[in-house]
Amino acid sequence: MKLGIVGRKVGMTQVFDDNGNVVPITVIDTSNCFVTQIKTKSTDGYTAVQVGFGEKKPQNVTKPEMGHFKKAGVQARRSTKELRCENTDDMTQLKPGQTLSVGMFEKGDHVDVAGNTRGKGFQGVMKRWGFHGCDASHGGHKYFRHGGSSGSNTFPGKVLKNKGMPGHTGDVLRTVSNLKVVDVKPEQNLIFLKGAVPGAKNGMLVLRVSNRSKKQPTGRTLTK
Numbered sequence: 367m368k369l370g371i372v373g374r375k376v377g378m379t380q381v382f383d384d385n386g387n388v389v390p391i392t393v394i395d396t397s398n399c400f401v402t403q404i405k406t407k408s409t410d411g412y413t414a415v416q417v418g419f420g421e422k423k424p425q426n427v428t429k430p431e432m433g434h435f436k437k438a439g440v441q442a443r444r445s446t447k448e449l450r451c452e453n454t455d456d457m458t459q460l461k462p463g464q465t466l467s468v469g470m471f472e473k474g475d476h477v478d479v480a481g482n483t484r485g486k487g488f489q490g491v492m493k494r495w496g497f498h499g500c501d502a503s504h505g506g507h508k509y510f511r512h513g514g515s516s517g518s519n520t521f522p523g524k525v526l527k528n529k530g531m532p533g534h535t536g537d538v539l540r541t542v543s544n545l546k547v548v549d550v551k552p553e554q555n556l557i558f559l560k561g562a563v564p565g566a567k568n569g570m571l572v573l574r575v576s577n578r579s580k581k582q583p584t585g586r587t588l589t590k
Contacts, residue, residue: 368470369460370449370574371396372419373557375481377567381548381558391548392563394571396468397555401460402438402446413451415460419570420444439463447572469552476544476576481564485537495530540564544576 373396380390403416418435420443427435427442435442440463451457471477491497491513500509513532516525541564548558563571 368475368575369415369451369466370417370572371466371468371470372399372417372447373468373571373573374420375563375565375567375569375571376556378562389548389560390562391558391560394557394559394563394573395555396466396557396573398443399466399555400438400440400443401462401464401466402435402440402443403462404457404460405448406457413457414448415451415457416446416448417466418443418446437462445570447570449572449574467552468550468555468557471547471550471557471573471575473547473549475547477547477559477573478541478543478576478578479545479559479563479571479573480539480541481569481571483536483538483540483564484566486535488533489535490532491530494532494535497530543578 373394376393376395378390378392380388383389398419398421400418401415402418405412405414405416407413418438418440422442422444424432424442432442486493490511492499492511497513499511500506500514502510513530516529516531518524518526542561545563546560548560550557557573565571
């Protein structure tokens, strides 16, 4: 059963494939990943598996959270994620407190990886939205990187929606699809994926089996 798993981004490196070509890979650690709750349609209205990942000190856990983890038979986890599962047959194989292993994936599989991108703090309109900026001519003092006028004339008399403004940049949820599994090391709880994934080092990632097949290029023959 390839339900999915939660992991931690270790970093990037490179390996050589069977043909001697360099392949950039991302290393993901999936240690300390436990099932904390099984949700069903009869009790919760939908079917899903709640997974706890990471470690957390008991003194930093609230009493309701501690009771939730104690009911599942696991220690306090740093965070929890839900993995939706429409196949109820797969749900019967899982129980609270069970450890999820990266061995569910195999070399050659394709997965979708979701995670938060790198946070870049408060940024101006040039870095955030790619604005051109003002001309560096006479009279343009202190306005080189400004966004210009944000309002409008009498009609409609308001700032239009989706107007580019300065603000917080990054730290948003993004998903990268169809990443190929280069190698799996179940004894070390490591999985190697071809390419880059969202987020910085030590960021939490959710791996699911990809249900989007890549479009293969179609050949076209020219007839006289």
